[in-house]
Every structure is written in C-alpha cells, then in structure tokens.
Amino acid sequence: MNALKVKKMPNLPDASRPVTRMIETRQPAQISKTPRMQVIDLHAWFGKTEVLKGISMSIASRGSTAIIGPSGCGKSTFIRCLNRMHEVVRGARADGKVLLDGLDVYSPGVNPVRLREMVGMVFQKPNPFPMMSIRQNVLAGLKLQRIKRSDEDELVERVLRQAALWDEVKDILSRGGTTLSGGQQQRLCIARALALEPEVLLMDEPCSALDPIATGRIEELILELKSAYTIVIVTHNMQQAARVGDRTAFFCLGQLIEYNDTATIFTKPLNRQTEDYVTGRFG
C-alpha cells in the first residue's frame, strides 16, 4: 500500500495547492494542519438527483470525525465517496477531489479496489459472510486479495482483541460468523476491516441496528481505536456524535453547514441551522 502512495505522489497536480490553502483558511484553526484526507468540492449523484452539492472538508490524521445531519442529507453518500463505494451502486456518480495523504483517489490510475483496502468500511447492518466461520470472516479481506500470511493466527487474535471480541469468541472461532449476536457481528465486521491495517476506517451508522448495550460497547471500541486510526463515523444519533467524535460536521441537504470541534458544535455553534438541529428544534 505504501508503494502506491510513493508511486503516485509525484503525479500530484500542483493546481490543488492553492485550493487546499483556501480550504484551510475557511476551516477554523483548531482543525489539524496535517489532514489525512481532504475533500475538495465533492459532488455526488444518484441518477439525476444531486445528493452532495460541493463538499469541502479536511479530515485530520488520528482521532474521530463524526458526521451528523437529518435523514437524506447525504452523510452516508459522503463517506461512501471517500472509499469510492458510492460508484458501486448502479447509476451513482461522484465528481470532485478526495485526497488521501495528498493523492486524489479519483485521479485516473487509482484502483478503487486498492483504495478500499486502505480505507476500510463498516456498514449500518452487520454483514459477516454467512458461509464463513468467525476466523474466516476476519481473514476474508486477505482471502479476497489472495494475500498469504504465515501469522494468520496471531493476526486473528490481535484484531479480535482490538475489536474487543476475542474473549467472547476465542473458543468458537470455527463457528459461523452469522451465529453471533448483532453487536458481536458488528464487532466482527470491525475486526475484519482492521485485519487489513487500514489507514482510515469509515463507519456508516454502525450502531443503528444494535441495542443500547451493544451500542455502548461499539462506542467504547471507537474511543479506543481513534488513538491509532483515523475514524470517520456517520451517525443520526447526536449523543453518539458528542460521545465519540473529536470533531463534528453537520450536513444538511447535501451541503456541509458547519464543521468544528465537537464541543463547539454542541455548545456554541456558529450557524443557526446547526443550533436548531443539535438542540432538537429541527430534523
């Protein structure tokens, strides 16, 4: 994965520099100066409907960025554009720049399959592969890419520990992935994504199909993981954003309304719309 970065870095269009500076001045100063990902004027469509209308924001290295907003505001589409999962859907299209460590992931020559290996994703509904055991689910990413590793056992244990699932499944690794409870399945999906050692982990409402206890465990996990990974989490639950997000972005009708430290967003938002949303007067 490093090879790709090194190879592509020299091809970086210089034209992006001034744009980048412009965006940094638009963002409040507390947003990290070394962004892991930078989104520049991102538009996305489903057929003829434009669901993202020019999003620009930077995502800092390490830590978590929460994305909140009313249903249909484009927050899920936004993170699906970050690892080019958006275009998998028939009729879906995206336009704009998404830089990962400076390289535009939409530039020609970038293989979306390799990108998704670096930018992992956890979905709304837990989706472990039903014909695979717990262990095989963890190793599914390697199998899909035909990567052979001699330390599979250690890898399985390490990522299951990281996903806070090891103690519950260490004796039943050969059991089917779908025999686990919903919350365990979701942690298995997180472990599965971590097994590829991603640069960024995208989470699309990872708790919306889970009960409060399972949700609590996933949130604890996010708090632990964010010290080592760059996490972007979409949530419709504002309390969740407040609990796990270092920074929060508020989306509405396909536009980024406000992006700031989570504390600022929830206590003294600059925008009236944001204030109405986080205080529950709208949305």
Added chain:
Amino acid sequence: MTSKCENSEARLRRPRPLEERVVSHVLGACAVLCVATTAGIIAVLLTQSVAFFKGVSLWQFLCDTQWTPLFTDKHFGIWALVCGTLLTSVIALAVAVPLGLLGAVYLSEYASQTVRHFLKPAVEVLAGIPTVIYGYFALTFITPILQKIVPGLAGFNALGSGVVMGIMILPIIASLSEDAIHAVPSSLREGAYALGGGKFAAIRRVVLPTSFSGIAAAVIIGMSRAVGETMIVAIAAGQQPRFTLDPRVPIETMTAYIVQVSMGDTPTGTLEYHTIFAVGMMLFIVTMTLNIASYYLRKRMTRGAAT
C-alpha cells in the same frame, strides 16, 4: 340508541357470504386431488412391481448385468438401464452445469439491464422447445457433427443425446442458479468490495459460496429432469440396454425402455409387461430422492438469505 344497537347486532350476525364458505372447500378439494393422484401412481407402481418381483428375484434384479426381458434368454439386471440413464444424465450435466452457472453469473452480476432484459427470456425460450424436436436435433444434427470429431461414434449413442439433453436442461439450471445468485443480499457484495475485493473475487469468495445451496438445488432439479427425460433418449440413444459407460455406443435408458415396451405388442399381465412398472418404480425412486434433496437445499438457501 337502541335501534343502533340492534342494527350492529344484526350486522355482526350476518352470515359469511356463500362464496367465502365454498371457496375453501373447492380449493381444498383441488389440493387433495393432487396428493391423491400421486398416491394413486405410487399405489399402481407398487402393486405392479410386486407382481414383477413374484417372477424375478430382487437379487437378480440388482445383481445381473444384462437386461433382456423381451428375448428368449431373459435377464433382468436393472443396472444395464441405470447405466444408460446415468451416462446420458452425467453428460447432460457436464454440458449444462458449467454453461448454466457461468451464464447465471453473467446475467446476474455482469450483464447490463438491457442485455439482461433480452437474454433472460431468450434463455427461457429453450425451455419451451418440445423434447421430441430436441430428439431429432440430437439424431440428425449433433450426432453427425460429433461423428466427425469422436472416432467410432455410432449413429445412436449416449453422447449426442446427452449433449442435447444438456442443452434442454440448461435454462432450468441457469434460471434457478440466477435466482439463487440474485438472492444474495447486496450488503454482502458491498462488504466484500469494502475489504478490497475485486468484482470477480467477491463473486468467487462471497456470492457463490453464499448461494451454494441454491445452485446445488438447481443442479439437482436439472439432473432430475435429465433422469426423467424420455423423448430425446428414445429417439437418439438407441434401444440396446448395455452395462457400459462408453458414450459412443447405443444404450438404453430406463425411460426409453418403458416407451419401447409401452408402444410394442407386449400383452398386459405378462412378466414382460410388469417389467416397466419395476423400472418405473426405480425411476420414481431416483427422481423423488433428487427432488427431496433439492427441496431441502432450497429451504436452506432461503434460511441463509434471511440472516
């Protein structure tokens, strides 16, 4: 107030309309008729087979390798016919499973909406061709072509009829496999893509294993059709029961034997006549086993898709 109460009582006590009462009985009778027909068939097969086994021992039936009930030197080794059936069915599957499965994967995963729109009905047209036409197709078109490639291929043979039978069951296998592949939730495909899987890797590692029971059910249904298929083998495979797995020579399947006896001048009530029921019983056992296996596999498929 009172009048209103009476009114509602009268409304509550109004009997169900006649059609509502009749309809469940009529539908029930139809269902019973289906089951009764099956039971009747089994009963006839059983009683007539019993008559057959009074004249021929089960030992002879299962251990002889020759099937010559119409000759003076009578042998009753069912395996000669089973071999013919097995041979043509296996050839048919060898043709239909790879083609059907690849076609199903293409239709379900790769074809654009427009292509799919035209191709799927086109494949299903194959299923509408009468099998007697397939039979002559095998005899007069496929076999002469195969004779140029395969040395020593007889005019009537298992290979040509097997290949054509494969074409006949192709739409069933393709269509049912396509349903099974289509039933795999898109969330699993997305999960595979999100783990850095390419399109084909996702199909191979996730989509096909997940739809395995459905595909297996499709193959078994196809096999069951091939085993029961009559016209093609009666026309193009010859009528020589032979204990062999050589696809080049004339053979006879269980179904073709039944046709041969039914259409000949074998007097009813004789041992020769009873043989067709014993063969029919054997055939029925094979196809029923296959259908039951397919039923359970499909049940497993729907359960798998639900989770």
